[in-house]
Amino acid sequence: MSDTVALHAVGRRYGRTWAVRDVEVELSDGVIGLLGPNGAGKTSLLRVLATSLAPTTGRVSIFGWDAEVAEQRTEIRRRLGYLPQELGFPRGFTAFAFVDYVAVLKEWTDRTARHAEVRRVLDLVDLGAISTKRIRALSGGQRRRLALAQALLGQPRLLVLDEPTTGVDPEQRAGLRAVLAEAARTSVIVLSTHQTEDVAALCERVIVLDTGMVRYDGTVHDLVAAASGRVWVGDDPDPRAIASWRIGSGRYRNIADRAPSGAEAVEPTLEDAYLLLRAEAAHPERITT
């Protein structure tokens, strides 16, 4: 058995549109961030990884098992935790009842052990105190945490999380990062998010998707380093900048190859590097070297 998750030339088409195309990656233990604009194919790729969707082309191999083969797919699902982008809940369930139900489907047949596990994951996401509340009475952020709880059942070997921090407050996000960082010691965690600070805090490796293809696959450090010397803060926006926006202090942050007048260079963030990468992909002629 292998310790890695491998996607070989994976593509997924909906009608005539390719949502994902020619993705070739190998994932091992740790947290891998998946970044990309809306419509880049992140959710489709995650659904393929989670065996929720079959790829149109290519092959998915998870810990040595082939996701195309039914029995092996079941083996994969025994080691999988999946948080979809939008998860609905059955009517009339309490938080505990829903996670308990999923635990049964994950083959936790021993009642005592199952309930202990349900309580463990609910405590992990800080819902232990309100586990008997009806789901419809929970806030959006609480429902998101509940959805995460069911994914954490059984300490899965592969965790696929589609925007896990959407609607979650900053304090809870910090807690979630701690949970994922600990889990990453023994699991492969792939998470997609629009929050670059989550990626920066958690991930050693980041994959940037755009129009269904991998634009960058490497360490966060290298991606950020590519933006070094190209991020400036000044009093005015630079019309020639690749990206320019107003920051909290009232000044302007610019991503440009040359310093605007009166601007000083600053350390780039992952967000800067991501925007630079996107701009380079969209307008390579605007980039000067």
Added chain:
Amino acid sequence: MTTATVTAPRTVRSRNPLWTLTGYEIRRLVRNPLFLVVVGFNAYAIYDTTSRVIFEADELGSIPAWLLGGMGMIIFCWLTQSTWRSAEALDVTPTAMPVRTTALCLTAVVPFGCAVLSLVAILVVRAPQGSWTYGVFDGADRAAVQVSQIVLPALGGPLLGVAIGRWTRQVWVGPAAELLIAGWVLLVEGLAFSYPDSQPVLLMRLFAPFALFTGSGDRGDFVETWRGSPAAFLAWQICLCALAVVAALLYQADPLLRRRLIHALFVLVPLTAGCYALAVTGGLQHAVTVVPGFAPRPS
């Protein structure tokens, strides 16, 4: 978030959660308020009718059929549909959809058990006006009528509800299907009263998951026994139950299972058709009226 243990406790997991899941679904069913109302009302209605003299056997059989069978169909349909909102997460668990469907089908043992208890209650405490309340049916046919009217609908209705719930999402489909079946049964029963010997009416009457075999005057002054074989009709109902299970299991079945189910259909469909043919051609060839104190005569 708390610093609860990230590491899951080591525990034994069964590779076959079917029975655990079935227990879970049974608990969900018995806590369903609508199901509790149905069971309670069924018990009360049987008590009420068995506490007085009955003129015709079919007076009793209808109650569990409509309640445990008809309402049971709606309840099971909604139970099945209730988890579709979480489908994206549930579908990637190791417990495949057919296993989840099987658990729901096995849950039908609860209304089935209630119907068996209803039958026992009816047999024990019923007060028939006389032997003619069963028309001309003897022991075996009489038993077949009782089982087909009291027990089988409480099994078939829920199974049909699971099948409908698997293939549809809209909440109104279950109630609409139940009303259609009820309307059909009542329509053909009424036609049987008016045309007891009619072949087309016989075909329509028995082409249903539930059928009456006797009719009576308003004052119980006669009982009419209609055409058709109760035993074969019971077999037809059992085949319908099997068809409902197959239809439910076909949803998201993997290719191997789907092949097996289709092979099963190649056996089931002819068998069902054969039972229907036997039900229609067997039993009485003409309707017979029984009047107390007189010999039975053709209607």
Added chain:
Amino acid sequence: MSSWHVEDRDLRRWLAHNTALATSVSIEQHLVSCDGCIDRVGALARQDSALDAEMEHGWERVRDAVELHRPSWLERGLTTVGLPAHEAQLVAAARAFRGPLLVAVLVVLVFAELAGQFGQARGEFFFLLVAPLLPSAAVAFGYDPDLEPALEQELCTPYSPARLVVLRTIAVLTLAIPVAVLLGLVLPGPISFLWLLPAAGFVAADLALSTWISPLRGVAVITGVWSVTVWVTAYHSSTDAALHGAYPSVYLVLVVVSLAVFARRAGHVRGAYPGRSSR
């Protein structure tokens, strides 16, 4: 590809519809495959404001044909009877007007009518149990909040929820009542039309109840009460006892009182502003 291109003079004449047929066809054939000439058409058109406006209008019509929502048969019918097109669009968006649901309600009503016609006492009982509830069930599907995916966005607009509810109710009844009346001619006796009285009462009652609970829950409550009423009256008297005696007056009173309650509490419809009237 040919190196010939249309001259500006000819293009201007063509834009002004001032060329011979053969020349027009030749120019149009060329334009199909020459991007450069197409660009020049735009540039020349912009030099003439009237022509520019005409071309702009033409493009607007192309966009309308591609992008605009196509009115359904129901919207066209509603606009025919005088409802503004935008309101017809709001009304027709309700789930109650989805084909399968309408067909299901109609089929159930037909079966109930047939059962009532041929099914003797039990059939009549079934008809009486089911038919009066169908209009209110169909109406409830028209505005139950749980069935509306964009409810929150709707509630945050100035459009009155009560007005929407009333319009949808009228639309459902306008579809249902003629069909019910036609089918009622099949059923012998006064039951054919008397059942419309409780039906009207239940629609009004559900409107009133929807100011407290969801419409589908309101229908569930009404179904329970009506089932018990029909069963008890059939048990103690005759199958259609719930349509005779004092009952018709009760239904009329129910209509009046329910509509009054709805009018008074219209601000609470669809949870528009929980706890307070939106007026």
